[in-house]
Amino acid sequence: MSTISAAVRNAKRDGARADDVENAALGSDSGRQRPGNPVAEWRLIMAIVRMDHVGVVVEDLESAKAFFGALGMELEGEASIEGPWVDQVNAIDGVRVDIAMLRTPDGHSRLELTRFHHPVAFSTGEADAPNMLGLRNIMFAVDDIDATVAVLQAHGGELIGVVAQFESTYRLCYVRGPERIIVALAEQLHGIPPRSEHAVAVVGDA
Numbered sequence: 001m002s003t004i005s006a007a008v009r010n011a012k013r014d015g016a017r018a019d020d021v022e023n024a025a026l027g028s029d030s031g032r033q034r035p036g037n038p039v040a041e042w043r044l045i046m047a048i049v050r051m052d053h054v055g056v057v058v059e060d061l062e063s064a065k066a067f068f069g070a071l072g073m074e075l076e077g078e079a080s081i082e083g084p085w086v087d088q089v090n091a092i093d094g095v096r097v098d099i100a101m102l103r104t105p106d107g108h109s110r111l112e113l114t115r116f117h118h119p120v121a122f123s124t125g126e127a128d129a130p131n132m133l134g135l136r137n138i139m140f141a142v143d144d145i146d147a148t149v150a151v152l153q154a155h156g157g158e159l160i161g162v163v164a165q166f167e168s169t170y171r172l173c174y175v176r177g178p179e180r181i182i183v184a185l186a187e188q189l190h191g192i193p194p195r196s197e198h199a200v201a202v203v204g205d206a
Contacts, residue, residue, distance in 0.1 A: 053101070053110035054138055056181055061115040064178040065100050067155045068111060071140060071148065071183070073102040076110065094118050104140075111138070113178075123179070130160070130174060130182060137174065139184035145171050148185055152177070165189070 058064040065075065082096040096117040103110045115121075130136065142148045145163055152175050153159065160174040160182065170186050177183040 053112045055112040055114060056138075056179065057114050057116065057121050058178050059115065059121060060178070061098055061100060061113055063156065064113045065102070067152065067157065067178050068102050068113070070151045070155045072105055072142075073111060074105065076101040076103045092119060135181075137182040137184040139186060142185050142187050145173065145185050145187035149173065149175060152183070157183070 056064070069075065078098070078100045080096070080098050082094075086095045086097070087093050098115045098117070100113045101110055102113070149157070149159060149163065156178075158176040160176055163171055163173040165171045169189055171189060172184065172186045175183045175185060
């Protein structure tokens with residue numbers, strides 16, 4: 001166990017306040033200088049390793065796999081999951097699900113698609129608007145936004161609004177995907193001026 005971990009454990013055992021725990025940890029390693037901001041200070045005690053994946057619950061797993069596969073994601077693996085640990089994590093008894101894990105071509109990001117067999121998944125029945133509270137969208141960088149929109153529309157995707165250009169840097173749009181989640185697309189440009197004075201190019205119906 002590191003000296004920092006031991007210091008934190010001992011301080012917590014003695015009922016120290018949070019700032020005392022922090023000071024104990026920082027002061028336990030003479031080779032470390034106290035950072036200049038609270039976030040950096042707490043990173044000496046804990047830190048995330050990475051953002052692992054985004055999870056989406058779907059009704060039709062095969063269609064969702066096809067949609068994101070058309071986007072260019074690669075199937076990493078599939079599994080059926082059930083058991084006490086799943087029930088405990090979800091706080092639901094008798095969970096049975098099928099999952100498919102997909103990854104981006106660069107291998108840095110992953111998407112987990114989940115189909116519930118028990119209990120049955122449900123929806124509010126309302127289409128999620130871009131300004132609704134909660135998870136807003138999943139954004140992907142693409143090399144050809146027009147071609148990507150066309151492919152996704154062929155797999156049931158629905159273009160929200162239009163493809164718009166931001167200055168000379170990006171063309172962007174929202175596409176409604178499986179279970180009406182919003183998939184954001186961004187094509188990086190290289191100093192190309194907007195296609196119109198309003199910086200908007202329509203590639204499909206709203």
